[in-house]
Amino acid sequence: MENLALIANVQSFTVIAIGLMIGLAxxxxxxxxxxxxSKFLEGASRQPEMxxxxxxxxxxxxxxxxxxxxxxxxxxxxxxxxxPLLAAIK
Amino acid sequence: MSATEHLPTPSEYIQHHLMNxxxxxxxxxxxxxxxxxxxxxxxxxxxxxxxxxxxARKAKLExxxxxxxFVEVIIEMVDQHxxxxxxxxxxxxxxxxxxxxxxxxxxxxxxxxxxxxxxxxAQLIGANVFGMDPHHVxxxxxxxxxxxxxxxxxxxxxxxxxxxSISAKGFGGYTKELFTAPFGPALAxxxxxxxxxxxxxxxxxxxxxxxxxxFAGELVFMLIAMLPWYVQWAAGAPWxxxxxxxxxxxxxxxMMLTIVYLSLAVEDx
Numbered sequence: 132m133e134n135l136a137l138i139a140n141v142q143s144f145t146v147i148a149i150g151l152m153i154g155l156a157x158x159x160x161x162x163x164x165x166x167x168x169s170k171f172l173e174g175a176s177r178q179p180e181m182x183x184x185x186x187x188x189x190x191x192x193x194x195x196x197x198x199x200x201x202x203x204x205x206x207x208x209x210x211x212x213x214x215p216l217l218a219a220i221k
Numbered sequence: 222m223s224a225t226e227h228l229p230t231p232s233e234y235i236q237h238h239l240m241n242x243x244x245x246x247x248x249x250x251x252x253x254x255x256x257x258x259x260x261x262x263x264x265x266x267x268x269x270x271x272x273x274x275x276x277a278r279k280a281k282l283e284x285x286x287x288x289x290x291f292v293e294v295i296i297e298m299v300d301q302h303x304x305x306x307x308x309x310x311x312x313x314x315x316x317x318x319x320x321x322x323x324x325x326x327x328x329x330x331x332x333x334x335x336x337x338x339x340x341x342x343a344q345l346i347g348a349n350v351f352g353m354d355p356h357h358v359x360x361x362x363x364x365x366x367x368x369x370x371x372x373x374x375x376x377x378x379x380x381x382x383x384x385x386s387i388s389a390k391g392f393g394g395y396t397k398e399l400f401t402a403p404f405g406p407a408l409a410x411x412x413x414x415x416x417x418x419x420x421x422x423x424x425x426x427x428x429x430x431x432x433x434x435x436f437a438g439e440l441v442f443m444l445i446a447m448l449p450w451y452v453q454w455a456a457g458a459p460w461x462x463x464x465x466x467x468x469x470x471x472x473x474x475x476m477m478l479t480i481v482y483l484s485l486a487v488e489d490x
Contacts, residue, residue, distance in 0.1 A: 194470040202432075
């Protein structure tokens with residue numbers, strides 16, 4: 132347990148990193164999905180007959196935008212529960 | 222459970238769940254094979270092929286059953302997207318797209334099984350039949366949350382991109398395109414570099430997108446499983462419902478991007 136201070140140090144930095152990763156990715160994804168949604172509504176209200184054609188594309192792009200966020204959440208949770216950076220100390 | 226045994230801490234629980242059933246068990250570097258990913262994906266692949274072949278064999282023109290209609294809806298959806306996006310001629314792209322979609326949906330759907338169900342069954346079998354230490358029985362049920370499976374699929378798609386390019390333009394034509402597009406023959410090294418980046422970023426983004434989504438989903442289900450049993454449904458039900466969307470959406474995106482990449486491969490620059 133002589134490494135306790137080192138472990139605490141790594142964990143505190145990891146927590147900040149996780150917060151930044153999930154927070155910033157969340158902001159980005161929220162803006163992205165909002166833009167996609169607003170443009171879709173705009174397009175659909177301008178040309179309602181295009182709605183069927185636009186909808187699958189909306190989902191594809193929303194999925195693409197969302198993926199980056201989800202990837203960063205996955206990496207963040209991975210760092211939270213199975214931190215590989217701690218292996219250097221233990 | 223004996224008195225000396227302690228309940229796993231959250232991080233032990235998650236680490237145990239993130240370990241694959243692999244051979245050799247201590248991990249063999251590059252030659253480690255994840256048996257759980259292999260068997261689950263193989264079995265699901267055969268389920269897909271078996272079910273669809275069965276429906277196709279029994280298909281009736283008059284009074285089709287509900288399940289036949291369901292299968293027809295999937296096939297027509299894939300077919301419609303193919304007609305919209307892919308303008309070349311190919312016999313394998315339609316079955317390829319259908320297989321990718323259904324197989325990934327099935328593999329992702331393993332997320333909906335209770336997180337501890339199959340690992341517990343594996344633990345019982347491992348401890349009672351093979352006499353293993355139950356703490357060393359590992360099982361990860363979702364194949365697409367394993368980086369190997371995600372990259373296996375996306376790299377296969379990349380190989381197909383190269384094969385489609387060569388069959389559409391000829392070996393010489395494809396080589397010429399690699400070195401002359403988009404800036405012209407004067408900047409051959411820059412063109413080649415750009416084309417390689419373009420080619421290699423495709424499998425990376427395809428695999429990481431699928432992997433990230435499924436891995437995050439799996440982890441959140443594990444976190445929910447650590448809550449007290451009386452609040453689990455309150456967190457688990459909304460996440461499971463949202464996850465249905467993600468599961469189908471990611472399979473759909475993987476399929477659509479495969480079609481788009483392959484149609485780019487057969488088109489001239």
